[in-house]
Amino acid sequence: MNDLVGFIEARLDEDERIARRCDGADECGRWTATGTVVDFCQVEMEGFHPAHAEHIARHDPARVLREVQAKRRVLARHCLSPAEGDPERPWDDRDDCQYDGDEWPCPDLLTLAMAYDWHPDYDEAWRL
Numbered sequence: 001m002n003d004l005v006g007f008i009e010a011r012l013d014e015d016e017r018i019a020r021r022c023d024g025a026d027e028c029g030r031w032t033a034t035g036t037v038v039d040f041c042q043v044e045m046e047g048f049h050p051a052h053a054e055h056i057a058r059h060d061p062a063r064v065l066r067e068v069q070a071k072r073r074v075l076a077r078h079c080l081s082p083a084e085g086d087p088e089r090p091w092d093d094r095d096d097c098q099y100d101g102d103e104w105p106c107p108d109l110l111t112l113a114m115a116y117d118w119h120p121d122y123d124e125a126w127r128l
Contacts, residue, residue, distance in 0.1 A: 004105050004113060004126060008075055011116045016068045019061040031060035071112060078109055
């Protein structure tokens with residue numbers, strides 16, 4: 001089985017990089033939609049179907065960055081502690097699903113990967 005954790009980390013890195021490339025992603029605030037118009041903080045664009053405008057505004061770079069941060073926290077709870085993978089060493093109050101006797105990979109990691117099942121590096125063995 002390919003490196004599931006590495007795959008998820010790479011996708012999160014890509015999501016973060018793309019979100020940060022949006023001008024002012026960190027300072028802009030929230031994108032908004034009104035009818036067919038999306039306000040991207042620096043420019044308004046119109047002509048979108050209202051449902052598309054709402055969807056675009058809802059997935060602004062600031063939200064993507066918050067989601068990446070949240071997913072990294074989940075991932076961190078499922079990765080090896082600094083104990084170098086030795087199940088007999090202290091785990092620093094972390095619960096690594098690979099060494100706590102649970103099924104590996106755990107459903108949480110498979111669920112995180114599922115959002116990227118379109119990616120060419122996605123391994124079908126990870127499908128729930």
